[in-house]
Amino acid sequence: MTMAQKLFSEDNILLETRKVNKFFGSGKKRVHAVRDVDFKIHRAEIISIVGESGSGKTTLAKILLGLLKASSGDVLYNGALRSLKGQKARRAYWQNIQAIFQDPFSTFNQFFRVEKILNDCLDLQGLGRIPIGDKREKMRDACQFVNLKYEELYNKYPFELSGGQMQRLMIARIFMMQPNVLIADEPTSMIDACSRSTILDMLLKLRAEKDMTILFITHDLGLAYYVSDTLFIMENGEMVESGNATEIILNPNHRYTKQLVSDVPKLNEEWDVDAI
Ligand SMILES: Nc1ncnc2c1ncn2[C@@H]1O[C@H](COP(=O)(O)OP(=O)(O)O)[C@@H](O)[C@H]1O
């Protein structure tokens, strides 16, 4: 048994959906955004959901996060049906699962300084009453993890930061919250290629250091392949193919996957498959 097979066995499933559907609107305008989606993500696994714009990726992510209600189907966390009834249950769930979204500007309250944004993470973890010196040290550590200087930033407002700094601040927050699952919905689409690879490396480092499970959402198959153990290909709300990332790239079965693979120039040659 290889390492990957051992790690990603049935008894290691962390998050699962069963026949999840989502409809928006009604009558002729009804959109079937998510269709009978069954998927599983294991502890410490990195998966990517890949599909073009409008294929239902963000809708599925919001259902997983409990920000949108599915029209039908179940979400299981840690082997049990997820309950979001009552604020206590929701808070507990959101300690386990956190997200970073495409648009970093929408993530932060624009009227809070960086210090408060980070400090709120400590409050959420029940660390609101530890000594101020310890708090600063935790905030400094988190900034250091993403190569930001706390001393330079703590007094600033989000709009005073660059896009790249804001992306890093989002990851610093994740570093502090230490959720079991991180959903990253196109987190690098707003930034240049250089900071993009830094962000990806930080996410991979988070998994390595915190054993975090990461669900990555992207329309970029090359990127998904680079970061993921497992790929899920989504088209028109449906998961049309899934499996080991390398196997899918080398041997795509579904028409849509074949098209995606052929759209990425020289994907097979550019990446040294054996080295990954
Ligand atoms: N709040 C909403 N109201 C109505 N339609 C929506 C809403 N959110 C998403 N949709 C529709 O659902 C489909 C899937 O959207 P989305 O999940 O955002 O796709 P993706 O993230 O893959 O680009 C699209 O047709 C989109 O227009």
Ligand SMILES: [Mg+2]
């Ligand atoms: Mg989206």
